[in-house]
Amino acid sequence: MKDYPVPPLGPKPDVLHPLCPSRQVLQHLTSRWGALILVALQGRTLRFSQLRRALGDVSERMLAQTLQGLEADGMVLRVAHDVVPPHVDYSLTEIGAEAAVLVNGLAKWVERRLPDILGNRKDA
Amino acid sequence: MKDYPVPPLGPKPDVLHPLCPSRQVLQHLTSRWGALILVALQGRTLRFSQLRRALGDVSERMLAQTLQGLEADGMVLRVAHDVVPPHVDYSLTEIGAEAAVLVNGLAKWVERRLPDILGNRKDA
DNA sequence: GGGAATACTAACAGAAATGTACGTACTTCC
DNA sequence: GGAAGTACGTACATTTCTGTTAGTATTCCC
Numbered sequence: 001m002k003d004y005p006v007p008p009l010g011p012k013p014d015v016l017h018p019l020c021p022s023r024q025v026l027q028h029l030t031s032r033w034g035a036l037i038l039v040a041l042q043g044r045t046l047r048f049s050q051l052r053r054a055l056g057d058v059s060e061r062m063l064a065q066t067l068q069g070l071e072a073d074g075m076v077l078r079v080a081h082d083v084v085p086p087h088v089d090y091s092l093t094e095i096g097a098e099a100a101v102l103v104n105g106l107a108k109w110v111e112r113r114l115p116d117i118l119g120n121r122k123d124a
Numbered sequence: 125m126k127d128y129p130v131p132p133l134g135p136k137p138d139v140l141h142p143l144c145p146s147r148q149v150l151q152h153l154t155s156r157w158g159a160l161i162l163v164a165l166q167g168r169t170l171r172f173s174q175l176r177r178a179l180g181d182v183s184e185r186m187l188a189q190t191l192q193g194l195e196a197d198g199m200v201l202r203v204a205h206d207v208v209p210p211h212v213d214y215s216l217t218e219i220g221a222e223a224a225v226l227v228n229g230l231a232k233w234v235e236r237r238l239p240d241i242l243g244n245r246k247d248a
Numbered sequence: 249g250g251g252a253a254t255a256c257t258a259a260c261a262g263a264a265a266t267g268t269a270c271g272t273a274c275t276t277c278c
Numbered sequence: 279g280g281a282a283g284t285a286c287g288t289a290c291a292t293t294t295c296t297g298t299t300a301g302t303a304t305t306c307c308c
Contacts, residue, residue: 016160016164021242022238025234030155031295035150039139047254056140056142058296060255060257061258062296064256073241083254085253085254085305086253086255088254088255095237095241099234102233106223109223110153111137111139117198118145120198171284172286173285182266184287185268185287186267188286188287189265204285208284209273209274210273210286212285
C-alpha cells in the first residue's frame with residue numbers, strides 16, 4: 001500500500017478515496033450484520049435477544065460487537081435498564097433511521113429483483 | 125447453527141432469513157469492493173486499470189475477483205477486445221445500474237452526513 | 249434443587265477476505 | 279536494449295471475520 005497525500009478530513013468526503021473516513025462508515029453500514037440490524041430495527045425497538053432471533057443466525061458475539069460499532073457511529077441507541085435479569089433496548093437514532101431507510105431500500109430492491117438476478121446467473 | 129425449515133426459493137424473498145439467497149446477493153453488492161465498483165462504474169465505462177486507479181487501493185487480485193462475482197450476478201458487463209495489449213471494458217448492466225443508484229445513494233448520504241457522524245462518535 | 253432466560257465478555261479456533269510477488273505476451277517509449 | 283503498461287492467474291502469507299465454548303449474577307418456574 002502506497003501513501004495517499006490527502007488529509008483524513010478533506011473538504012469533500014469521497015468514498016472512492018482510500019483514506020476518507022466515509023469508507024469505514026460505509027463499511028459498517030453495509031457489513032454483513034450491520035445492514036441486517038438496521039433493517040431489523042427499522043420502526044421498532046428490540047431487545048438483544050429479540051434482535052438475535054430476528055436475524056436468525058447471528059452469534060451473540062457478533063451481534064454485540066456489531067451493535068457496539070453502530071452505537072459508536074451514532075446509528076444505534078442502547079438503553080440498559082438496570083434490573084436483575086438484564087434488559088437492554090436497542091433502537092435507531094435519527095441518523096441511524098436515515099441510514100436504515102437507504103439500506104432497507106437496497107434490501108427490498110434485492111428481494112424484489114431476486115428472480116431476475118438468479119435467472120441470468122452464471123453459476124460456477 | 126440450527127436447521128431452518130425454509131426452501132431456498134420460498135414465495136417471498138426475505139433478507140432476514142438465513143437461507144434466503146437474497147442475503148448473498150446483498151452481500152455481494154455491499155462487499156468492500158463490490159459497492160465501490162458500482163459507485164465508480166455509475167454512468168461510465170472503465171477499463172480494468174482505470175477502475176483500479178479509480179478505487180485507489182484495490183489489489184489487482186481483488187478487483188478481478190470482485191468483478192467476476194458481479195459479472196456472475198449479472199450486475200457488470202465485461203467486454204474484452206482481443207488486441208495485443210489487453211483491453212477490457214467494464215460497464216453496468218440494467219440491473220447493475222439499478223443497484224448502483226441505490227448503493228450510490230447510500231454512499232452519497234454517508235459523504236453528506238459524515239461530519240455529523242464523526243461529530244458524535246465515541247472513539248475507543 | 250435443577251434448568252432456563254437475560255446480556256454480555258474473554259479466550260481460543262477455524263474460515264474467509266485480502267494482499268504480495270511473480271509470470272505472461274506483446275507493444276510503445278526512451 | 280531495458281522499462282513500463284495491459285489484464286489477468288496462481289501460490290503463498292497475513293489480516294480480518296466469525297463462530298464456539300465457557301462463565302457471570304439473579305430471578306422465575308417446576
